[in-house]
Amino acid sequence: MLDPWQNMSKWLQNENDINPFQTTHGKMAYELAVEDPKLYQSINEGMASDGRLVASVILKHCKGIFEELDSVVDVGGGTGEEREDYSLTSASRLLLKEDPLNITPLFLVFLDPIMLDPWQNMSKWLQNENDINPFQTTHGKMAYELAVEDPKLYQSINEGMASDGRLVASVILKHCKGIFEELDSVVDVGGGTGNFCKVHCGSFSQS
Structure with a gap:
């Protein structure tokens, strides 16, 4: 298991x-x-x-x-009963590829061994006065520096940031749309796809 x-x-x-x-x-x-x-x-x-x-x-x-039930069926635990009865939570739906707010690319970044290894060196990092974070302690450089040298990691990080940007932008524009109404311009930094600006333009099509 x-x-x-x-x-x-x-x-x-x-x-x-x-x-x-x-x-x-x-x-x-x-x-x-x-x-x-x-x-x-x-x-x-x-x-x-x-x-x-x-x-x-x-x-x-x-x-x-x-109190209002006529019968109750206990499924599982060796009773011989079989039933398929489940549904995805709202958070789980974000991992579906067909979901417009799919954040699977972001999870793939977090689960990459390159990103997981630094957790094994938390103790070393806490005893090191020079390194900014555990990633630098583990790999000898920052994530963005390593990404420049590794095209696969570079693409993975960009896709992860882009998927995160879609989700964050949709939530912000749904619940805090008013904070953008007085702005003349918005700059989307990171991700390489301009997803935040795309979502923003969709909500302010008159802009």
């Missing part, structure tokens, strides 16, 4: 797998459990213990929601 966390980056770049577990093991957890009796038992026992905790909390604080 822990190995999939090491493959988050691969999963985000894979259009076919439902989750990191499938990317890592080639199948879903319930499919693997059918083939592995020990894993099957472990999952069922975990679901059962979790069910007891959840049920006790619900019945203590939200007992009224059951």
Whole structure:
């Protein structure tokens, strides 16, 4: 169950797998459990213990929601019941490629080993008076300096900043549109695509 966390980056770049577990093991957890009796038992026992905790909390604080029900079905924990019933949260939808505010490129930047390695050197950085941040301690230079030398990293950072710009611009223009009404000009810095300005022009088409 822990190995999939090491493959988050691969999963985000894979259009076919439902989750990191499938990317890592080639199948879903319930499919693997059918083939592995020990894993099957472990999952069922975990679901059962979790069910007891959840049920006790619900019945203590939200007992009224059951008073008008005629029946309740307990799904999982070895009961043999199967049901596919789920939906994406608002945050999860931002990882869908078809979502106009998709920020997957930004997550791919954060999950790149080049960006993750500095976290292993936090202690060294805190003992170093010369380096500005852990990235410099790890790689000997700042991120933008390294990006100039690495075209792939350069493109990845630009795409990440562009996707972040779309999301930030849409939120700002939706909730704080008034702050732009008295401005004569706006400069979009970073990302290389002008996404912020594009969103801004769409909201102030008369400008």
